[in-house]
Amino acid sequence: MQTFSNANSGAIVLSLAERIIENRAYLSEIDGKIGDGDHGVNMAKGFGMAADRLKGKEATLSEALDTLGTVLMTEIGGSMGPLYGVMFTEFAEKLDGVPAIDAATYSLMLHAGLEGIQSIGSAKVGDKTLIDTLVPAVEAFDGATASGKPFDEALDALVSAAEAGRDSTRDLVAKIGRASRLGERSLGVLDAGATSCAIILKELSLGARARLT
Amino acid sequence: MQTFSNANSGAIVLSLAERIIENRAYLSEIDGKIGDGDHGVNMAKGFGMAADRLKGKEATLSEALDTLGTVLMTEIGGSMGPLYGVMFTEFAEKLDGVPAIDAATYSLMLHAGLEGIQSIGSAKVGDKTLIDTLVPAVEAFDGATASGKPFDEALDALVSAAEAGRDSTRDLVAKIGRASRLGERSLGVLDAGATSCAIILKELSLGARARLT
Amino acid sequence: VKKFLNNPNEVVEEMLDGVVRAHRDYIEPINGSHRALVAKTGPRPGKVGLVIGGGTGHEPCFLGYVGKGLADAVAVGNIFSSPPPDPIVQCAVAASGGEGVLFVYGNYAGDVMNFEMAAEIAEEKGIKVRTVLTTDDIASSPIEDREGRRGVAGNFFIFKIAGAACDRGLSLDACEAVTRKANLRTYTVGVALEPCSMPQTRRHNFEIGPDDMEIGMGIHGEPGVTREHIKPADDITDAIMDNIFKEMKASAGDRVAVLINSFGATPLMELYILYRRVAQRLAAKNIEIEANWIGHYCTSLDMVGASISILHLDQELTDLLHHPCETAFLRIN
C-alpha cells in the first residue's frame, strides 16, 4: 500500500506558498474582474507569512499545515482567512499523529477540510466558489480509491477533477460572495477562489505523490 | 491718404473673438507647457462674453473695443483681464470720436495700449511675454509709416513683426510671470501671451486693412 | 499607476504608523497593535461600546470615525479585506463598558465570517455582542434582497447614529434598534468613472472603457449594475436620485442628511456640481436638507468616482445626528 511520511513533508507547504506567491498577480486579476481584486495579494501575504515561519524548520506536514491554517485564520482576515484557515487547520488535525499517510487518511483529511469550510460559509456546488473545485476533487479521489486505484492514481484523478472544477466556474453565475450581485455579468470568467483552490490541491497532491513509497 | 471708418467696424472685434475661440485649445496647450494651462480657456471666455454683448449691435470699432476691454477688466481676472483689459480700453479711448482712422491714429492707439500694459506689469522686451510681440509690432508699424509706406503696407509690416516677435519667445528664458521660476526649462516653447497677442494684432490689422478706403 | 509608496507589501503597516502618530488625540493602539485602535475618550462603564471596522483602502473609513460620541474602537484589515477575529475581539474588550458591545460593519462575506467568529469569542469572554450589518448600497441588490446588499459610504451616517445612541447611554437593545433603523433609512448609489488600483500591484483592478462609466460601483471596485456611456453630471445625479426616491418614502416637509462622497480621485469641484443637483431634486419635492457632508468620507483607493447617500431622518435620527462627537474626520459640537 502506498503511503508518504508525515515527517519532513512540511516542505510541501513551502512549495504551496511558492505557487501562490507566483500567482499573486494572476489571482488578483481574476478577482478584479468580478470581485475586488485582492485575492492574490491576500493569499500571497498569508502563505508568505506561513512560509517565513516554517523556513529552516524540519516540520511534519501536519505541523506545517497547522501553521498555515493558524496564520490564515488569525492574521489574514478577508474571506480566505476563515475559509482556508479552517480548511488547513482541519487538514492538519486529521494528519496529526499519523506517521505514514495513506489514501484513506488523505481522504479523511480532504473531507474534514471541506466540512470545515461548509460549516462557515454556506456555498454549494454551482455557486461559483472554491467549493466547485474542492467537491469534485474530493469525489474524484474517493471514486478512484473505491474503484481500486492506487494512491498515486487517485491523486492524479484529484488534480484533474480540481482543474475541471475550476474551469467549470467560468460558465457559472455567482450565487455567493461579492460577485453574486452581478447576476449574468459574472459569466465568462473563472472564480478566483476556485482557481487558488485548484493550485493548492494540485501542489499538495503533487507533493504527496512525489513522496509516495 | 488711406483710412478706415470707425463706424460699423465693431465687427472686427467679433472676428477677433472668433479667432481666439478657435485657438482656445492651442493657447491652453502652450500655456500648459510652462504655465498653468488656462490661457486659452480664459481668453475664450472673456472674448466670447464680449462677442455675446456685441452681437446684433452696429457698434463702432471704438465702442466694440471698449466693450471688450471692460469685459476683460471687470469680469475675467487672471493676468489677461488687467493686461488686455487695459490695452483694449486704451485702444478704444484713442479711437473714440475719430470717424476715419488713419495710420497716425492707429499708431497712437497702439502706443496707448502698450503703455497701459506697461503701467500695470513691468515686463520688458526679452522677458518672454506678450510684450515681445507687441513692442516690435508697434515699432514695425511706426517704421513703415516713417519711411513713407502707406497704411496698408504698414499694417502688413505690423503683422509680420508681431509673428516674428511671437516666434522669438521660443528662444527666450522667461523673466516674468509663472514661467519665470523655470529658468532654462522655459526655453524651446512659445509664450502663450505672445501667441495670443500675435493673433489679436493680426486679426485687428487684417480687419482694418480690409476696410481701408 | 503611480503612488507614494515604500515597500508595497508594508503599505497598511506604514499607513497605520502614520495614522497612530497623526491622530493620537483621538485614538490609540490596543495592546500596542495598530490593527485594533481604541478611542482615547469613548469607552466608559455603563455605556454600550461601538466597534466598527473592515478593510483598509477606504480612508478616512473606518478609523477616522473613532472618538468621543462616535465609535469606541476600530478593527483594521488589509486592503479591501476584513480584519481577522483577533483584533476585533480586542476591540470588543476595549470598548466594553459592561453594557454590551455593538458591532456595525458592511455586509461582506469576509467581514461577516471574521466578525461572527470574533463575536463568539467575545461572548465567551462574557461580553454581550449585537451586530448591525450595513446594507445601504441600493444598487447592489434588488429591494427583495435588501439584506443581501453591500454597506458602502452610508456607513458614515449609520456609524454616527450608532455612536450617538451609545454615547447617550441607551441600552444595547435600543442602540441596536436605532442603528438598524438608520441603516434601513440610508440609501447610497455610487458611480465610477475610472478604476482603482491596489498598491501591491499598481495596476487597475478592472477596466472601464474610455467613454463609459459604471453605475452602482462598490467601494472595493466591485462591478456595479450597469456599464453605460458617460453622461452629464446632472443626468447621472438624476438617475441616482430617481433610484433613491423609488425606495425612500419621503413626503414634502421631510428632512434628510446628504453625503456626497469622493471615491478617491474625484475632486471637490465635481462633488459640488453633484450636490447642486441633489439639492435641486430634493427642493423640488420639498424635502429639506438638514445637514450635508461633501468630500472624501469613504473612498476606494484612487478610484475616480463618487457616491450619493441620503439618510431619511425622523425626529430621533435628527436628534442623534446632531449629538456632539469628536473624531479625526468628524467633529460636531
Place this chain on the structure above:
Amino acid sequence: VKKFLNNPNEVVEEMLDGVVRAHRDYIEPINGSHRALVAKTGPRPGKVGLVIGGGTGHEPCFLGYVGKGLADAVAVGNIFSSPPPDPIVQCAVAASGGEGVLFVYGNYAGDVMNFEMAAEIAEEKGIKVRTVLTTDDIASSPIEDREGRRGVAGNFFIFKIAGAACDRGLSLDACEAVTRKANLRTYTVGVALEPCSMPQTRRHNFEIGPDDMEIGMGIHGEPGVTREHIKPADDITDAIMDNIFKEMKASAGDRVAVLINSFGATPLMELYILYRRVAQRLAAKNIEIEANWIGHYCTSLDMVGASISILHLDQELTDLLHHPCETAFLRIN
C-alpha cells in the same frame, strides 16, 4: 479624462451654486454674487477684516476657510485665474469693520494685478487695505528671491494665523505683521506624479513621463524644480524635508504644525505614509509636532501628487493656531 460635468464652460458657476447651497451656515453671497462670499459671522465693527481669494480648482481653498475666526470674505476667480477687481472690492467692503482690511493671497502676477487694482478702489472708498502675499513654496525660487516665490498649500496656515489675529481684535498693523511672520515661517514643497486637467479641455495640462515625478510642482500645474525618476515615498519625503530643514532654522524643542496635502487624486492612505516619514524626521531633530492636518486642503483639480507644509511655530503663532474658528473645512474649538 473623465469628470462629473454638465456644461464645461459653466463649471465654476455650477460648483459655486453647490457651494452656496452646501455651506449656507458659514458663507453667503455678497449682493447676490457667487464670486464674492462673506462669512455669516465674521465681519464686525472694530475688527480688521480678512479677505482671501484666488482662482478656483483648489477646493476647499479658498472658500472653505471663510467663517468665524478665519477669513471674513473670499473672492472667487475662474479656474487657476485670479478674480477680477470688482468681487475683491465687494469683499473688502463686506469685510470692513472700520479698522481696515487685510488682503492675503498667493503671489501670482494675475492675482497681484487684480488685488492691487481692488485695493486702490477700496482705498478710494475709505477702506484701509494692507496686503500680505503668500510665498511659502520654497521650491519655486531660490532663497535670495524669497519674495518672488509662489503661495501654495501653506496658505492654510497663513490664513489661519491671519484670521485668528483679526478675530482677536488686533490692529491692522499687528495683523499684517503676524501674518507676514507666519508666511516667512511656512515652508512648502509639492510633488506631482501625474498632471491635472482642466474641465474645459479634459486634457492633461502637461505631461509627466510614465516613470517620472515632478518635484516642486505648483498648485496650478506649473512645472517644478526638477523632473526625476519616481522614488520611494520616504526618499521623496526626505528630499523635501532636507530642503525645508535647510531654510527653517529650527532647534531641538521647537514646535511645528504639519500639513500633508493631497493635490486632488492622491488618497489619504498615501498621505499617511508621507506623514509617517515627516514625523520620523522631525522626531530625529527633537522638533515637536504641535498639530497636524492630513487630507485635501489646497488641491490642483485632479492632479496626483501631494505637498508637505511646515509652519515653524513660536509662542504667538502657537496661540493663534489654536484660536477657535468655524468654517466649512476647518473647525477648531
